[in-house]
Amino acid sequence: MKKNLNAALILFGLLNSVSTFAASGGESHAGGADDYRIVPAFFRSERHEKPIEACYVIAEGFGLDAAAIEPMIRDSFSQWANYIKVKKLTIVRYSNWIQTRMNLHANCTGNENLRFLFGVQSEEIAHYSSQFSKPFGFAQLTGAGWDWDDKQPAKGFIWIAPPNSVDAVAKIPKWDQSTRPALQGLILHELGHVFGNGHVDGTVMTEKIGQYLENDTSNAQTAKYVSLYSKIDAQIELVPCMDCYASYSAAETFDPIQLPGRASSDWEWAFKMLTGKDAGANILIRYERMGSPQGSGRLTVMDESSSFSFPVDISWENGELKQSTPLFSGQGGMDFYSCGISYTGQIKSLSGATLPVIVNYNMDGKKAEILVPGTGFYLRPIFVSAD
Incomplete structure (x- = not known):
């Protein structure tokens, strides 16, 4: 009998001991397996009262503007929020603390919980990116995890590499209208780390996403793995669920x-x-x-x-x-x-x-x-x- 694909590693439940992993990050880069260290979900909300305050900054010359990027962020966040709900992760121990509401705005003030940084170069980015080898992007927790008792909400960011920074000769990555599916997938992947997921091949959380991105950003939408970017579950389910009766898209759907x-x-x-x-x-x-x-x-x-x-x-x-x-x-x-x-x-x-x-x-x-x-x-x- 062939092997069933319903077994996958999922880390939504690792929400305690956040301080132990406060300096950890998740990376997407070319070259296969990376040195991503397990990090619990950044944001916890036992009563779901406060949304995640999020912002984005797009560096000049990135290749796509706010009109293209903001919907990608919102769609990716909505996919994860709906996935957590549909997969009934809110009834698992600790995972009911995962905050899935977000307020998003352009231009960061420094007070936000989560920053999306597209092509931004700074001393902070240089410090954290030095842990990785030519990353396409990474998710970084920079402060304590969300805790309603000590009133110290988490802070962190998702960084997306600027054009040509992975391979200047081959001009990788290339961010434009033709490579929007690849960028969408990268945002979805890094948000998965924010929500506490490790790497699971056959899903958007694959550790090979750097290899796929290298292919896709040079060959636009003709790459073999572009389907990985459109949804969380690709060849297999990230979270096996035997009694979930909805599609896992940004819009909650119960029929079909x-x-x-x-x-x-x-x-x-x-x-x-x-x-x-x-x-x-x-x-x-x-x-x-x-x-x-x-x-x-x-x-x-x-x-x-x-x-x-x-x-x-x-x-x-x-x-x-x-x-x-x-x-x-x-x-x-x-x-x-x-x-x-x-x-x-x-x-x-x-x-x-x-x-x-x-x-x-x-x-x-x-x-x-x-x-x-x-x-x-x-x-x-x-x-x-x-x-």
């Missing part, structure tokens, strides 16, 4: 529903049946239930090198099953979910073959299974929601 699959020995078979290809070492299967037409959806199968999506077209509704047939296990191991609406439809493989499928949803529509009829009464699952 993203459903992670449960690892099984059928994954290899499903991957090859749909794509005609042998899967790599790591397989992930997801199903997105669409809002219209009723019962339809999109199945995505992926491994470490490729991703394929297949529309699930519904022909007719079979109606609600009256018997209480257990379909999924619920919390505590009790089988309290019953099969709800069932649909019959089809899915077309890459080769063009049309496969009949049965799609079952549980009563609230938040779990699903997709079955391919076999011989006799045998039904083989392509997809089963994670319990």
